[in-house]
Amino acid sequence: MIDKHHGWNSSVKPIVLGFVISIILVFSSYQIVVYRHLSGSVLTFCVVGLAFFQAMMQLIFFFHIGLEDKPRWKFGMFLFMIFLASCVVLGSMWIIKNINSNVMMQMPMHAH
Amino acid sequence: MKELKKAPLEKFPDSHHDIYSKTVFGFWLYILTDFMLFATLFAAYAVLHNSTYGGPPAKDILSLDTAYIQSHVFLISTLCISFSGMYAHRRQAKLVNFTLIVTLLLGFLFLFLQFHEFHHLLQKGHSWVKSGYLSAYYTVVGTHTLHVVLGLIWIVLLIGSTFTRGVTPATIRRVVCMKMFWQFLNIIWVFIFAIIYLLGFI
Numbered sequence: 001m002i003d004k005h006h007g008w009n010s011s012v013k014p015i016v017l018g019f020v021i022s023i024i025l026v027f028s029s030y031q032i033v034v035y036r037h038l039s040g041s042v043l044t045f046c047v048v049g050l051a052f053f054q055a056m057m058q059l060i061f062f063f064h065i066g067l068e069d070k071p072r073w074k075f076g077m078f079l080f081m082i083f084l085a086s087c088v089v090l091g092s093m094w095i096i097k098n099i100n101s102n103v104m105m106q107m108p109m110h111a112h
Numbered sequence: 113m114k115e116l117k118k119a120p121l122e123k124f125p126d127s128h129h130d131i132y133s134k135t136v137f138g139f140w141l142y143i144l145t146d147f148m149l150f151a152t153l154f155a156a157y158a159v160l161h162n163s164t165y166g167g168p169p170a171k172d173i174l175s176l177d178t179a180y181i182q183s184h185v186f187l188i189s190t191l192c193i194s195f196s197g198m199y200a201h202r203r204q205a206k207l208v209n210f211t212l213i214v215t216l217l218l219g220f221l222f223l224f225l226q227f228h229e230f231h232h233l234l235q236k237g238h239s240w241v242k243s244g245y246l247s248a249y250y251t252v253v254g255t256h257t258l259h260v261v262l263g264l265i266w267i268v269l270l271i272g273s274t275f276t277r278g279v280t281p282a283t284i285r286r287v288v289c290m291k292m293f294w295q296f297l298n299i300i301w302v303f304i305f306a307i308i309y310l311l312g313f314i
Contacts, residue, residue, distance in 0.1 A: 009197070009198070009201045009288075012198065016191075019190070022187050023184070026302075029306060029310055030176075033176075033314060034176070044314060047306055047310045048311070050306070051302055051305075051307065051310075055302050055303065058295065058298060059299065062295040063140075063292065063295060073137060074137065074140055077140070077141060077144055080144075081145075081147055084148060085147060085151035088148070088151050088152055089151050089154060089158060092156075092158065092159055093158050096159045
């Protein structure tokens with residue numbers, strides 16, 4: 001379907017397939033949030049999971065990320081970015097969560 | 113007369129030494145740094161998303177339906193600009209111009225919806241000075257909107273370039289870089305829609 005060497009830049013199939021998959025994924029996440037087919041932390045997990053899956057699909061079909069021939073510079077640099085972004089995002093969330101739970105909130109009225 | 117001996121290109125282990133591959137790869141590296149920028153903004157949003165300072169929660173002030181329409185508009189515009197890149201590789205100048213113009217129009221529609229939402233929010237008094245949550249919201253969505261504005265300016269210049277020069281090796285490079293930029297913005301919008309709008313409405 002996707003010609004690894006020269007065809008993928010000028011073929012219609014990956015573009016249309018990526019578009020259709022993205023539409024389906026956006027539609028599904030909208031549906032499950034608005035119509036509450038799921039609930040609670042499962043819902044959060046599904047919405048975030050669908051978002052990451054859609055991003056991955058768009059990266060594969062539009063950017064052709066995993067599909068280059070060796071040496072895979074594009075893919076390698078992308079993985080490095082994922083590593084750094086995970087450190088920043090997850091690290092910030094973890095640290096702030098720890099600070100919030102370990103530092104007591106100041107009471108507005110002091111008993112002086 | 114000494115003849116300089118040049119190693120033939122096939123002997124290199126990496127065949128991507130043409131200017132197209134180097135330009136596209138360099139632009140890809142820029143896109144990765146832009147991903148990092150948005151990652152830091154999303155980290156700030158993740159920390160501040162509950163800090164509404166006593167104000168109304170996200171579901172009372174944001175419009176999920178507008179964002180859903182924006183998602184579709186942006187997806188269609190990404191489809192158009194992907195076709196632009198494809199037609200550029202096929203050397204079909206007229207179709208490149210046509211799809212670039214359609215992308216431009218859809219981009220303007222997206223911006224119109226976005227500024228309409230901002231205007232609506234600001235009119236109700238939900239400005240970025242009111243709470244940490246609103247600051248984070250305006251920073252993430254505002255940075256994305258700024259990228260879209262600059263992207264649209266770039267599309268206009270690119271249309272000028274392809275209209276006057278047609279499809280040359282240089283314009284193919286530019287159309288492909290533009291296509292990568294717009295697809296990148298689409299991926300960021302996917303995360304904005306999921307994390308800021310959908311998770312805000314749970």
